[in-house]
Amino acid sequence: MRAVVGFDGFVDEMCRIVARRTGPGPADFDPVQSIADLGRMVSDATGRSFGRELVIERTDPGGNAPNLASGLLALGVKVDFFGTLGSPRHPVYDEFAARCASCTSLGTQHGRTIALEFADGKLMLNITAGLAELDAALMRRVVDDGAYAHACRQAGLIAWANWSRYPHMTACWRVLADGVIARLTHRPWLLADLADPAGRTEADVRDMAAALAQAQRGARLVLAMNLNEATVVGQALGPVGRSGIGDDGAAMAAAAASLRAAVGAEHVVIHSRRRAAAAWSDGS
Secondary structure (H helix, E strand, O other), X not given: OXXXXXXXXXXXXXXXXEXXXXXXXXXXXXEOOOHHHHHHHHHHOOOOOOOOOEEEEEEEEEOHHHHHHHHHHHOOOEEEEEXXXXXOOOHHHHHHHHHOOEEEEOOOOEEXXXXXXXXXXXXXEEEOHHHHHOOHHHHHHHHHHOHHHHHHHHOOEEXXXXXXXXXXXXXXXXXXXXXXXXXXXXXXXXXXXXXXXOOOOHHHHHHHHHHHHHHHOOOEEEEEEEHHHHHHHHHHHOOOOOOOOOOOHHHHHHHHXXXXXXXXXXXXXXXXXXXXXXXXXXXX
């Protein structure tokens, strides 16, 4: 089993907000416990100044594609990875890269996430200014190099992860659909993971869906979304109304079927915290 995974890469700084210092040491503090606590602190500071100490507890390799690749590696799948890991590659990725069959960094920039951790959840603040470097021209150079196409010819699975945070990713997908996917003869699985598209326009979402339909001609496309992501895509493409998708099996299965037809994918998968639904050509 072999997979080709790309294209994002984020360096995640996992942080706590100090509520009260108990000593001079790096761990001598009581953290802000909940997101609601932080919300109250921010709200109470309206019209005044507000400052709190931020403690970076660790730095992790992050991004949708590296996380997916790490899971596949743990299952014994050979992974060829292509993503924005920085140039030179950020050292936080060294151990990950050593486990991959091959690991190629695209461009010079990686993303950065300030992750504020609480007892009841996490606020992730993405810094993405450099990610516009990954554009159609750079992706054409990747295609011309030949290593990505060679890896795809050996793969049972190709994964395209994190469309939302990369402003030129639709154009990149079109380059790959024409220059690589259309030339494959074994029709591998192609997994598309959007990441949260709520910050993109409906026109952007429709263009993205058209690029995926283009790729479906040379691969077996699986579009995977969580419930919120499926609602955004469904409203942009038409099958989902403004009330959204209900978190029940029948509603999710019906939405998966309508989205599969709208995109032209082989499979659509929608998951919530409680369940998952899938639709394919002859059922759901």
